[in-house]
Amino acid sequence: MATYMDVHHGFEGITADQLRQAHQADLAHEKEEGVHFERAWADPESGTVYCLSSAPSKEAVQRVHEKAGHRADEVHEVPIAV
Template identity: 75%
Template sequence: MPKFMDVHHGMKDITADGLREAHQDDLAIEGQEGVHFEKAWADPESGTVYCLSEAPSAEAVQRVHERTGHPADEIHPVPLTV
């Protein structure tokens, strides 16, 4: 299944608990769109959050994020990994 890295901006001062909560919200409904969120990272100073997922499409990733209240600003396919 294709992998995607999505990026969220404007989450300045996000805490570890806030990141965990947002990630758990995604995990709770990811199966409804055939998505699996693997990991999330955040830089509280810049307000940037990154999420790595496997999904049938970038649109499926965005639908999950929209439903949980934090739509992605960017979604990039990740066709190669090592």
């Protein structure tokens, strides 16, 4: 398992409810891919969403987001953290 940060654009005006619903949709699909979405942060002004996950691969992260209906624009493995 590795740690990933993924980024979504185009979420201008996202609300707390919408972020929670999107995160719930990820949680509903993550087990089948062995992924766990830990946290997500949203900037409604620029429409950017960051998701932190642990997963077996970048592709597994993207598959969960696709099943949940919101493909990520970037998925980065972040093997180094403080």
